[in-house]
Amino acid sequence: MSDVRTALKQGLAQLREAHVPSFTLVAELLLLHVLGRDRTWLYAHPEEQIFAADADRFFALIARRAAGEPTQHIIGKQEFWGVEFEVTPDVLIPRPETEHVIEVALDRLALRELRAGRKQTLTGEGLQIADIGTGSGCIAIALAKELPGATIYATDISSAALAIARRNAARHSVADRIRFLECNLLEGFIHRAPACADISDVGAQHAAPLLGNAASGTELGSRVTEHGSRSFDLIASNPPYIGRREAATLMGEVRDHEPEVALYGGEEGYEFYAGLITQAAAHLKPGGILVLELGHNTLPAVQPLLGASTWTNVGVTNDLAGIPRVLAAERL
Ligand SMILES: C[S@@+](CC[C@H](N)C(=O)[O-])C[C@H]1O[C@@H](n2cnc3c(N)ncnc32)[C@H](O)[C@@H]1O
Secondary structure (H helix, E strand, C coil): CEEHHHHHHHHHHHHHHCCCCCHHHHHHHHHHHHHCCCHHHHHHCCCCEECHHHHHHHHHHHHHHHCCCCHHHHHCEEEECCEEEECCCCCCCCCHHHHHHHHHHHHHHHHHHHHCCCCCCCCCCCCEEEEECCCCCHHHHHHHHHCCCCEEEEEECCHHHHHHHHHHHHHCCCHHHEEEEECCCCHHHCCCCCCEEECCCCCCCCCCCCCCCCCCCCCCCCEECCCCCCCEEEEEECCCCEEHHHHHHCCHHHHCCCCHHHHEEECCCCHHHHHHHHHHHHHEEEEEEEEEECCCCCHHHHHHHCCCCCEEEEEEEECCCCCEEEEEEEEC
């Protein structure tokens, strides 16, 4: 038997020795995970005895974290936009800077409503939204929660990631408004494109009609075969944007544990954006909004891709570290 304070002190000392960032917080999270308690309990019960089996489990988790495994993989979750997301090694761990994508998207949509002289209460009624490279589903699900009237399409090239995203959508009760498509960027929406797997959780009877079928109310088949063009009000994406040539500079817990397909955009990192922006231009309505997360050094390569003949109101938002993190624009 050990008490809470002693176990915590030993655990955090091991993490400090292994140079784990935020070692106190990590030790607390791992202990809370093992004990199934919250932080208030932890501080209120420092003398509480913990069972030997729990202490053993705690120190086993400390050893995994000290060996470089991300805390989120050990506890299987990460908070984003105030809600908890399941994460596994198949998806990128949602990052706090990605919350700026949500903020910018909601601000831009609200501004559009204001300019159109509509009420400022934004429910997203009738909006068609796409999240490209959805991973855990964090962007799609945060938008679905904020915009209860919107229909959202979430694509990813990784079927393993989409399986996690679907579970997260179900967990947050928005699975009936998000269509999950396994495809390359927005290719699933190209008119008569080769079929792209629709792996939504919802059954055909309950699914929202597909884009382009909305007018006729045609229900969804098990595969996507036909779509309208220029149908989206908002396209958001946090694409892979790290350069392979930067791989050696990444923290081991990122490089060795997160999916390569989610990390690397190419040799330089910005290679995804040209295709994404071209496809987004083809699929956004006039006045539709594009919101892209950027890598720490990708703005100079990406901003020139938003040419004035196609895009207007181009804006850059910095993250809390002052890095240009989100690029947004409106389709002419
Ligand atoms: C940086 S992660 C972002 C995940 C999630 N949206 C987030 O913000 O945490 C990029 C995602 O894009 C997906 N991806 C990579 N290449 C893709 C492609 N060609 N088409 C669609 N998705 C792709 C990856 O599988 C990964 O889930």
